Amino acid sequence: MITVSACLIVKNEENVLARCLLSLKDLVDEIILVDTGSTDRTKAVGEQFGCRIFDFSWVDDFAAARNFSFDKAEMDYIYVADADEVIDEENRKRFLHLKQCILPEIEIVQMKYTNQLRFNTTYNFDTEYRPKLFKRNRRFEWQDPVHETVRLDPVIFDSDIEIIHMPEGNHSKRDFEIFQKLIKKEIPLSKKLRTMYARELFVSGEDQDFLEAEEYFASLLSEDREEEELKVIQCVLTRCGRIRHDADQILKNALKNVACKTASAEVCFDVGEYFLEKGDLQEAVIWFYNAAYETDSELNIRYSGEFPLLKLAICYRQAGDMKQSELYQELARKAAQEQVSGDE
Structure with a gap:
């Protein structure tokens, strides 16, 4: 033994x-x-x-x-x-x-x-x-x-x-501090760590965490990147644009993203959020539907399932269509169950 x-x-x-x-x-x-x-x-x-x-x-x-x-x-x-x-x-x-x-x-x-x-x-x-x-x-x-x-x-x-x-909670705040310390010391992050930073932002980051990361992810655009990594960067920068209500930044990054072979669910979700916040329900529905059914998530699988389905339920409820709202509410519940019970 x-x-x-x-x-x-x-x-x-x-x-x-x-x-x-x-x-x-x-x-x-x-x-x-x-x-x-x-x-x-x-x-x-x-x-x-x-x-x-x-x-x-x-x-x-x-x-x-x-x-x-x-x-x-x-x-x-x-x-x-x-x-x-x-x-x-x-x-x-x-x-x-x-x-x-x-x-x-x-x-x-x-x-x-x-x-x-x-x-x-x-x-x-x-x-x-x-x-x-x-x-x-x-x-x-x-x-x-x-x-x-x-x-x-x-x-x-x-x-x-x-x-x-069985953690008591996630450790994202600790990780965000480490990422920022490395960046300030000008210690290069590997491609893996850059992706993990973006992933943690979309899993548990708050608005301020995104804004603190914005300058770093924007700086990555100064070098040639493969499409896979560019899409990750576009996800982060689109979210930062939405947080700051910067339509130009949303447009610049979202258009490049949807021009890829497959758009990112996170980007479609944030564009949907932008139109929902403006009260344009019809446009918001289009983007949330794309996030849920026409795209793949880059960083957090909930953005291609549970999250946009919940937003669709909100859109239809605000539009007065309770039948469609309840349908998407149920679809969101099932998506959340499937994600938690799914295997590798």
Whole structure:
């Protein structure tokens, strides 16, 4: 049977940490708790469960903290956990079975991360595979009988283990602060981080969060971008234009977006909102309908389902058509249910 180190980075997690550690304590062989500056009883909770506790000075870098935690691990494999995760009894049995039966060549095990949409996280699937278990020391192997090369790609196994995500709330405000600090320090954001920034804005950002991000996303237009990334930028800038009631900015970004092969649901939604705010119900209906039925979402799947359907219900109610309003209200309810219960 393999041995497993569980590695967590934590800060002020006393409300949820015991729940997580209780589900891990007899699954893993050691628990590494890296604290990044807790002012509550987080470390005391960790001590109760026999965790190996280390302090790490927070530098606005989760990757640095993760790397530090990995350096402290001593077992065969490393399991990456967050304090707001729980493994129920059925999946604890699956985890133990995996420890007993895992093949030695497997270097990464993916597990199903569940309960995403219920807590307004930045992911567009309620269940998705995530790499969770990593072989601590990788063995390099040669392959091919002639022109031999070292195998570079890791051996990955998709398990049936489900990890339940149960946060007390999302962490978007913390993330927005980190993004802004990186931008002010002129540290380039990767394409992935730029998209994640935009996604978090459309999942849980408030108007001020969008306006604080506007200058950065506008600056990205100064370089050549692929259509995929341009559409993400257009979504953000169209929303900023709507917040500021800037029709020129809405028009400039929305027209470029709808000229793409497939327009973005977020852009159509915001154009619909613009006309709804102006009281032009007929025009608003057209754009909300396009968001719901004719386009795909770029950043938040609710903008191609539940959200525009709710707005259509509002439009028809304001127009006095209660039958159509009730129809779209019901369609919105069903769309919300389907999104929360859908698989990866």
